[in-house]
Amino acid sequence: MALTIKDVEHVAKLARLGLSEEEKTTLVDQLSKIFGYMEVLNKIDTKGVLPTSHALPMKNVFRQDKAIPFNNTDEILANGPEVEKRMFKVPKILD
Amino acid sequence: MSKYESVIGLEIHAQLLTESKIFCSCSTTFGNEPNRNICPVCTGQPGVLPVLNKKVVEFAIKTALALHCQIAPYSIFARKQYFYPDLPKDFQISQYELPLATNGYVEINVNGNTRCIRIHRIHLEEDAGKLVHAGSDRIQGSTYSLVDFNRTGVPLMEIVSEPDMATPEEARAYVQEIAALLKSLGVCDAKMEEGSLRCDGNVSIRPVGDKNLGTKTEVKNVNSTKALKDALDAEIVRQIKAVDAGERIIQETRHFNENTGQTISLRSKEEAHDYRYFPEPDLVPLEVSKEWIDEIKQGIGELPAEKIKRYVEQFGIKTEDVETILESPGMAEFFEGAIRLYGKPQIVANWLTGEISAYLNAKKLEIKNSKLKISTLVGMLALIDKGTISGKIAKEVIVKMLDTGKSAEEIVKESGATQISDEGELIKAIQEVIKNNPKPVQDYKDGKKASITFLVGQVMKVTKGRAKPDLVNKLLEKELS
Numbered sequence A: 001m002a003l004t005i006k007d008v009e010h011v012a013k014l015a016r017l018g019l020s021e022e023e024k025t026t027l028v029d030q031l032s033k034i035f036g037y038m039e040v041l042n043k044i045d046t047k048g049v050l051p052t053s054h055a056l057p058m059k060n061v062f063r064q065d066k067a068i069p070f071n072n073t074d075e076i077l078a079n080g081p082e083v084e085k086r087m088f089k090v091p092k093i094l095d
Numbered sequence B: 001m002s003k004y005e006s007v008i009g010l011e012i013h014a015q016l017l018t019e020s021k022i023f024c025s026c027s028t029t030f031g032n033e034p035n036r037n038i039c040p041v042c043t044g045q046p047g048v049l050p051v052l053n054k055k056v057v058e059f060a061i062k063t064a065l066a067l068h069c070q071i072a073p074y075s076i077f078a079r080k081q082y083f084y085p086d087l088p089k090d091f092q093i094s095q096y097e098l099p100l101a102t103n104g105y106v107e108i109n110v111n112g113n114t115r116c117i118r119i120h121r122i123h124l125e126e127d128a129g130k131l132v133h134a135g136s137d138r139i140q141g142s143t144y145s146l147v148d149f150n151r152t153g154v155p156l157m158e159i160v161s162e163p164d165m166a167t168p169e170e171a172r173a174y175v176q177e178i179a180a181l182l183k184s185l186g187v188c189d190a191k192m193e194e195g196s197l198r199c200d201g202n203v204s205i206r207p208v209g210d211k212n213l214g215t216k217t218e219v220k221n222v223n224s225t226k227a228l229k230d231a232l233d234a235e236i237v238r239q240i241k242a243v244d245a246g247e248r249i250i251q252e253t254r255h256f257n258e259n260t261g262q263t264i265s266l267r268s269k270e271e272a273h274d275y276r277y278f279p280e281p282d283l284v285p286l287e288v289s290k291e292w293i294d295e296i297k298q299g300i301g302e303l304p305a306e307k308i309k310r311y312v313e314q315f316g317i318k319t320e321d322v323e324t325i326l327e328s329p330g331m332a333e334f335f336e337g338a339i340r341l342y343g344k345p346q347i348v349a350n351w352l353t354g355e356i357s358a359y360l361n362a363k364k365l366e367i368k369n370s371k372l373k374i375s376t377l378v379g380m381l382a383l384i385d386k387g388t389i390s391g392k393i394a395k396e397v398i399v400k401m402l403d404t405g406k407s408a409e410e411i412v413k414e415s416g417a418t419q420i421s422d423e424g425e426l427i428k429a430i431q432e433v434i435k436n437n438p439k440p441v442q443d444y445k446d447g448k449k450a451s452i453t454f455l456v457g458q459v460m461k462v463t464k465g466r467a468k469p470d471l472v473n474k475l476l477e478k479e480l481s
């Protein structure tokens, strides 16, 4: 299945990516190739094979419910471009 | 509702009462300084790994069992991707395909009818952060916003019903039932006003008898069961008006404005939701064994529906009284304690659901934090039985007991509110009433026996309720003959 510029624009919008026209053209080509791999995979007979969502044969990794404070919250706050009253400042949400 | 009927389904988000967050060890304590309960995991720093809190799973299994759901032997987590400032990772870890539990039901009571509401699914996810809007008290008109991630990663359990409710009243009863259930399981404190239980309503209308569902809208922003009912009522009226005017209902999210009583469209620029869910690679699959389920099953105490049934059968008290008792935290224990000491369940229930509930509700108190003790309540009931105080006086006494923590005996002694047992004193009062009410007295003598009720009432008034009505009646008859 070949992708169109429109598909790329839609996915870019969902991912909040601003793409130049040149990048869009490149991505149409690259993403179409990736879709091509999927089409190859689709041809494989998977009858009797259980679907999986994970590559590792692991299950049930848990933590006990115990609160342990993280002591360097200031450094996390320092990652924000602007902080006010210990909160991250963000531009207005609705126009 | 004339030629249309409404169809309602609800999504409930319940914050689980764990000590730590769902995927990291941050505390879930509410009310801390902003961004104090945060760490690299819940703020989505690069290279971190979420690890599932076992208790969260146990709480969800407990709930699923109580709601008669099928618990999936195998379930997985997924990333739900969207962009909003309260979501630091730009995706929420949730469950999409393969949720933890499906296909349950709960029974609700509305106006004496029992209805079965099916549960579509129960899944686990993480809560988002909190936004504080600057320059306005809400998002509209604000100049910028501040983000507090303390709530980010607090465990949420989403309970999705089937569209099985026919009226806003049923929707309200459903939420009340689920809230009571979660509270009694100890998995959520279910306070809608505080946001520990949130509810969105999906509602549509269709011509009565039609089998197809109409286009639904999603009603948000309700913080009480009453607001939910009001919001759904308003939205149904709006949809009927629109359809009658030949308009088409658009599938959209609408906010309820409690001040205007209307729902308003959130016609934001949001395009059709495309969350691009995919399996969360950082969390391994969850497998729930039969043994684990059995172990949790044994830890579940008596559920509200079972308790209601038992109270009605064992104690013979009215269903609505049981519901009132169970709604109030700690009242069931108080009720059972009082019955062990005193017996007479319906009398105890009447006091608990009447004067005592009124007092506690007005003061926003729970019975276990009030000054009333099981022993003092029983002491007061004994005084009524002995005839020391009348039921009417007792209603004043109980308020003083709740105010001061004193026993009924002390209060009665202090106020001299005991019943008048001295017949001489009563006869004096009766004679006064006879003198001041010639007309009813004449009526009585002319054969209108019913007018004695009025005279008894007058005597009670003169004695400030301290007389025993049956004794007054007897003495009055004697005086008038």
Ligand SMILES: [Zn+2]
Pocket (backbone or CB within 6 Å): B021, B024, B025, B026, B037, B038, B039, B040, B041, B042, B043, B153
């Ligand atoms: Zn954390």
